[in-house]
Ligand SMILES: Nc1ncnc2c1ncn2[C@@H]1O[C@H](COP(=O)(O)OP(=O)(O)O)[C@@H](O)[C@H]1O
């Protein structure tokens with residue numbers, strides 16, 4: 001369980017503190033996947049940066065599995081928009097980077113897991129390549145592989161597919177859901193695509209303008225549905241979300 005309690009973040013601007021996020025309180029059950037949508041600048045990346053440990057100065061408290069959130073002891077995966085690969089490391093080393101950082105020994109069962117995930121994501125034959133020798137879709141698959149290889153307690157994805165073209169994005173969404181259905185890692189998935197939110201979010205959390213609050217959480221009956229756009233319920237839910245956006249992210 002991820003338990004976020006009265007979380008607030010302020011940034012310094014012209015020597016003044018400006019509230020950028022919250023207060024946010026929400027509980028995310030282990031094995032759940034939330035799509036988070038909200039207006040540009042409302043604090044989505046700030047929220048993920050707190051949860052990943054990049055921002056340490058925040059108000060309120062965050063607990064993961066009943067312990068104070070601690071990026072050193074918890075296993076937290078972050079997939080940023082630009083894929084987050086190290087250009088000077090090859091695919092294999094990028095895939096195992098998080099294990100190395102955590103000081104994990106790669107034993108035979110871990111090695112099998114790595115091979116399995118790389119094969120599933122179709123990057124097994126690219127192990128020796130460097131990021132600049134990969135297409136956008138391949139880079140994204142390496143980032144997804146890394147996140148599942150590290151077996152995270154919490155996976156954070158910040159508009160991870162927005163840099164991909166439409167067809168590659170759909171492939172990446174499907175491959176990601178394939179992996180997610182197998183490992184059911186607790187996930188927060190920030191997106192600005194309504195369609196992506198409806199495909200990927202078991203729940204859809206909607207944020208208000210900056211400083212962002214969670215204004216609504218929708219149980220998504222269409223989660224994981226194939227041929228989503230042909231579904232009648234899809235049209236209803238996407239038009240509800242579009243109405244909220246038209247009203248200026250208000251309900
Ligand atoms: N390092 C920073 N210093 C000052 N203000 C920031 C910083 N990072 C983000 N902000 C501000 O905080 C708000 C939330 O930003 P962000 O979390 O990036 O929004 P989102 O990801 O939803 O687009 C914005 O108003 C942004 O301008």
Ligand SMILES: [Mg+2]
Pocket residue numbers: 044045046158
């Ligand atoms: Mg952002």
